[in-house]
Amino acid sequence: YLAFLCAMAxxxxxxxxxxxxxxxxFLHFNKILGISAEGRPNGLENGAEEELWLAWERWLLQKGYLPTATKEKRYIDYAISQALIRQADRDSLWRYFNSMPSRNPLSEDEVILRLKSEAQRDSLRLTKHLKNLLRQEDERYESVLESIRELYETWLYTEPSERRNVSQTVVRSTLSAGLYRHSDFFSGEVRYLLFPRQPRHAKLTNAVVVRQGEQPLLEERSGWFEPLWNAPVTAQELNEGASYPIKQGGNYRRLNLPKRDFWLLTQDEEGTSVFATWYKRPELG
Structure with missing residues (x-):
């Protein structure tokens, strides 16, 4: 039944x-199934899909995962709750990125601040659904921001001649890296290392980065690979940004360190003293 639920999502x-x-x-659902029908297809009684969503919820709970499919009033709400950023939202974001000045690209956080401002002003440049997501800082908010960051990075490293294409035609081929601050316990020496981010919808098992030799991409935790320990980031790389080849990475062919005016590093939420680009909001005060 999982394929059926995926088709609904x-x-x-x-x-x-x-x-x-x-x-x-159901117009979209029937097209996916190849059914020529209006409304619910024959045989799918009103509410029949609810038991499948509840079965999926039970399976997730048994495996220790948190289910996210919910119903407000309608049975189709289960599927709608799984489509956090819709294709229409992605297309409006892509058009928004295309409207920005091409010189001196903004950082992901600067883009998000601008988008939040657009949402508060009820700008017509964004979809209603996306504006609501940006206004409501609920439990889905961090996932929304992560999706926006990922799409912006895809746009940023897409050739300018191809950016006019709509977002669904572009296949992402790059990974991005942040910074990881390492302080030697004995000498007190501080080094800043490349900190590659994992792609959300792919698993890389044999990929290596070519930078002063070949360095394997090993998982550090969900969302992040281990820092590239063999050499610290240089001042030139920080000032100008850098790009490194990836081998055996499938569609992913380069690791990019973006050019930034400044970097914001925050402390690890898992209890260590490490500061890195964890993409969480810093505590003020």
């Missing part, structure tokens, strides 16, 4: 910004 992902009626959802 994909239909929700394809819903437009103004698709609110259940018939709009």
């Amino acid at each position: 994909l239909a929700a992902h394809r819903m437009g910004d103004d698709d609110a009626h259940p018939n709009d959802f």
